[in-house]
Amino acid sequence: xxxxxxxxxxxxxxxxxxxxxxxxxxxxxxxxxxxxxxxxxxxxxxxxxxxxxxxxxxxxxxxxxxxxxxxxxxxxxxxxxxxxxxxxxxxxxxxxxxxxxxxxxxxxxxxxx
Amino acid sequence: xxxxxxxxxxxxxxxxxxxxxxxxxxxxxxxxxxxxxxxxxxxxxxxxxxxxxxxxxxxxxxxxxxxxxxxxxxxxxxxxxxxxxxxxxxxxxxxxxxxxxxxxxxxxxxxxx
Numbered sequence: 001x002x003x004x005x006x007x008x009x010x011x012x013x014x015x016x017x018x019x020x021x022x023x024x025x026x027x028x029x030x031x032x033x034x035x036x037x038x039x040x041x042x043x044x045x046x047x048x049x050x051x052x053x054x055x056x057x058x059x060x061x062x063x064x065x066x067x068x069x070x071x072x073x074x075x076x077x078x079x080x081x082x083x084x085x086x087x088x089x090x091x092x093x094x095x096x097x098x099x100x101x102x103x104x105x106x107x108x109x110x111x112x113x
Numbered sequence: 114x115x116x117x118x119x120x121x122x123x124x125x126x127x128x129x130x131x132x133x134x135x136x137x138x139x140x141x142x143x144x145x146x147x148x149x150x151x152x153x154x155x156x157x158x159x160x161x162x163x164x165x166x167x168x169x170x171x172x173x174x175x176x177x178x179x180x181x182x183x184x185x186x187x188x189x190x191x192x193x194x195x196x197x198x199x200x201x202x203x204x205x206x207x208x209x210x211x212x213x214x215x216x217x218x219x220x221x222x223x224x225x226x
Binding site: 042056 | 145147149155156157158159162202208210211212213214215216217218219
């Protein structure tokens with residue numbers, strides 16, 4: 001069965017650089033969520049999109065932005081990267097009209113050096 | 114906003130024994146409570162969830178109980194197996210769905226053979 005696809009799986013950036021993380025939800029899923037998980041930490045909700053519109057906003061820094069495109073894939077754009085941005089970034093998706101379960105992708109491990 | 118506390122942070126049990134993980138939440142409007150299992154470096158995977166109109170739910174060796182009055186919910190794993198070893202996260206949402214989940218801090222469960 002198709003799962004949530006995230007790319008890249010690993011990313012190394014220097015401080016003050018920018019990064020773009022991509023998420024391809026499961027087919028027929030219209031809701032996408034982004035979570036940030038620091039080492040040994042619980043996932044922190046960043047932002048979500050439903051039908052290409054931002055639906056909920058969590059602890060997403062102003063340096064980050066995200067959007068969902070017409071094909072439902074989503075991108076998380078991160079600028080002016082800081083060492084503290086190093087984390088696992090998970091994307092999750094939910095089925096159309098049924099956000100009762102969030103299926104997580106494998107995550108993108110971002111390392112800022 | 115919602116605050117979810119989870120205990121214990123680490124739990125070791127002998128194979129075959131039961132394991133119980135407890136969570137409390139602060140927002141009385143929360144009405145959806147999923148539990149995720151996360152193996153090291155991998156994605157969180159939903160193992161069971163419960164809604165506020167139900168007091169208990171069971172799926173084979175896994176059960177979840179919810180006490181709305183006390184604002185706490187618990188995960189029970191019976192007949193534990195070594196493959197149950199992982200980090201378990203509880204979460205809560207006031208949306209009735211997986212939207213904007215607030216996670217607990219996680220419990221590292223180790224099942225000793």
